Amino acid sequence: MLNKIIPRVIPRLDIKGPNLIKGINLEGVRVIGDPNTFALKYYKDGADELLLMDNVASLYGRNNLTDVISEAAKSIFIPITVGGGIRSVEDAHNILRAGADKIAINTAAVERPKIIKELAKVFGSQCISISIETKKIKDGSWEVYTHHGRDKTGIELISWILQVTKLGAGEIILTSIDHEGTKIGFDLELIEKVSEVCTVPLVVSGGMGLIDHIDEVLLKDNIYIDGISIASALHYNLIKLPAIKKRVEKYF
Amino acid sequence: MKNKKITIIDYGSGNIMSLIRAINAIGYNCELTNKKSKIKDSSYLILPGDGAFASAINKIKKKGLFDEIINYSKSGKPLLGICLGMQLLLSKSEEFGNHEGLSLIKGKNIKIKSTNLKIYKTPVIGWRQNINYNLDFKSNKTFDKKKFYFIHSFRAVTKEKKDTTSYYINEKIEIASTIRKNNTLGCQFHPEKSGPVGLKFLEKFLNLK
Numbered sequence: 001m002l003n004k005i006i007p008r009v010i011p012r013l014d015i016k017g018p019n020l021i022k023g024i025n026l027e028g029v030r031v032i033g034d035p036n037t038f039a040l041k042y043y044k045d046g047a048d049e050l051l052l053m054d055n056v057a058s059l060y061g062r063n064n065l066t067d068v069i070s071e072a073a074k075s076i077f078i079p080i081t082v083g084g085g086i087r088s089v090e091d092a093h094n095i096l097r098a099g100a101d102k103i104a105i106n107t108a109a110v111e112r113p114k115i116i117k118e119l120a121k122v123f124g125s126q127c128i129s130i131s132i133e134t135k136k137i138k139d140g141s142w143e144v145y146t147h148h149g150r151d152k153t154g155i156e157l158i159s160w161i162l163q164v165t166k167l168g169a170g171e172i173i174l175t176s177i178d179h180e181g182t183k184i185g186f187d188l189e190l191i192e193k194v195s196e197v198c199t200v201p202l203v204v205s206g207g208m209g210l211i212d213h214i215d216e217v218l219l220k221d222n223i224y225i226d227g228i229s230i231a232s233a234l235h236y237n238l239i240k241l242p243a244i245k246k247r248v249e250k251y252f
Numbered sequence: 253m254k255n256k257k258i259t260i261i262d263y264g265s266g267n268i269m270s271l272i273r274a275i276n277a278i279g280y281n282c283e284l285t286n287k288k289s290k291i292k293d294s295s296y297l298i299l300p301g302d303g304a305f306a307s308a309i310n311k312i313k314k315k316g317l318f319d320e321i322i323n324y325s326k327s328g329k330p331l332l333g334i335c336l337g338m339q340l341l342l343s344k345s346e347e348f349g350n351h352e353g354l355s356l357i358k359g360k361n362i363k364i365k366s367t368n369l370k371i372y373k374t375p376v377i378g379w380r381q382n383i384n385y386n387l388d389f390k391s392n393k394t395f396d397k398k399k400f401y402f403i404h405s406f407r408a409v410t411k412e413k414k415d416t417t418s419y420y421i422n423e424k425i426e427i428a429s430t431i432r433k434n435n436t437l438g439c440q441f442h443p444e445k446s447g448p449v450g451l452k453f454l455e456k457f458l459n460l461k
Contacts, residue, residue, distance in 0.1 A: 003371065004371055005371060005372070005373075005378065006378070006379070007378075008377075008378050008379065043447075046447075048378070048379055048401075049401075070269075073269050073270055073273055074273055075273075075277070077270070077273075077274055077277070077444055077445060077446070077447055077448075077450060077451060078401065078445055078446075078447055079401060079403070079442075079445045096266055096267055097267075097269065098269070099267060099269040099270055099273075100267065101266075101267050101270070101403075101442075101445060122303075123266065123302075123303060124302060124303035124304060125375060125405070126302070126375040126377065126403045126404065126405065127266070127302065127303070170375050170377070171375075171377060195370060196370075198370075198373075199369050199370075199373055199374075200373055200374070200375070201373050201375070201377045201378070202373075224370045224371050226373065226377065226378055227378070
């Protein structure tokens with residue numbers, strides 16, 4: 001048995017309007033299908049949580065995700081985390097009222113970090129996940145990006161993690177832009193680096209393509225994760241959720 | 253759908269929608285209300301909760317429900333506190349200062365601590381294995397070793413050990429998963445977010461006599 005926490009297996013559904021979509025390296029969008037059909041299937045297959053991300057909300061400053069959330073909350077009895085375009089306490093309130101359990105913010109936090117404190121004060125830290133997209137840069141450090149890997153922020157990753165945690169973030173959802181959509185496995189170097197400093201639950205995302213990638217991320221020393229988020233490998237049925245769960249549980 | 257006079261106390265806590273849907277999914281109607289008469293008349297009362305202890309207690313007091321909940325519990329009808337709702341059942345909390353709770357079960361809430369912060373992080377967010385030694389839902393084995401979904405930074409410590417009816421282990425520390433005194437129950441996990449086993453738990457509660 002590993003002296004680690006059993007990670008949640010979290011299907012990630014990127015949504016644009018009424019559609020479930022998937023991009024490669026967070027660019028170039030493909031329509032996959034109806035998000036609720038997929039969400040229900042993942043619930044029935046034993047998902048530990050769902051992550052719904054509105055992929056265009058932060059570009060247009062709007063959020064049309066509440067319909068999808070309400071529909072999902074009717075028949076899905078696992079936690080649902082929702083992100084995309086949340087810019088205020090009111091936005092968060094609407095998302096949570098529709099049936100979400102946690103909210104994930106990225107752009108809004110980068111633009112105005114104090115919003116984390118405001119949200120944590122009203123809803124509690126446990127409700128506030130910070131979604132971080134990051135990419136390795138030339139000097140060997142990682143830079144934080146927004147808008148699904150489009151925009152650089154000039155913020156260094158580790159200092160950002162420390163800052164958001166101090167402001168009241170209850171969880172980090174870490175996406176490796178370099179690995180996202182590539183199916184080459186999780187970004188182990190990045191995750192190890194973050195594990196060193198992260199004192200709130202850490203969900204990792206980007207790169208899962210084979211079932212053996214689970215073993216890589218779980219067995220590596222100095223990596224401590226609390227969740228694994230998987231998108232394309234599941235949506236395209238490359239790996240089945242029950243198999244992933246089984247592989248994870250093997251170690252606990 | 254069957255009517256059982258199930259009431260969820262409405263005092264402005266977070267994701268209530270899921271709880272209502274979960275009760276509906278089991279096959280019962282329920283009502284979300286802050287009306288004293290409705291609370292008094294209910295056959296099953298649920299006290300939900302998330303966020304901060306002090307803010308929740310203040311909201312309950314503001315709506316004049318503090319004594320109403322206590323009176324309901326004293327009547328002997330089943331009451332279930334969920335997550336923070338469970339912590340509110342205890343005498344006090346050390347969450348950002350000392351605060352008085354409903355004192356329906358003797359005990360207090362303290363911060364979850366761990367020595368290895370890299371592994372055992374707070375808040376605890378995730379599925380943990382329930383170790384059940386005296387849940388008293390007729391069959392004691394029903395929820396033993398089953399996984400439920402937890403999300404919390406504080407933990408309940410009952411004064412009487414027997415009032416803690418199940419727990420999970422976080423770095424060698426037993427964290428109260430369910431507490432119970434007579435027909436007043438609390439669960440630290442979210443049954444409405446714990447999949448089919450969570451629904452089963454709610455169903456068992458809603459069939460308590």
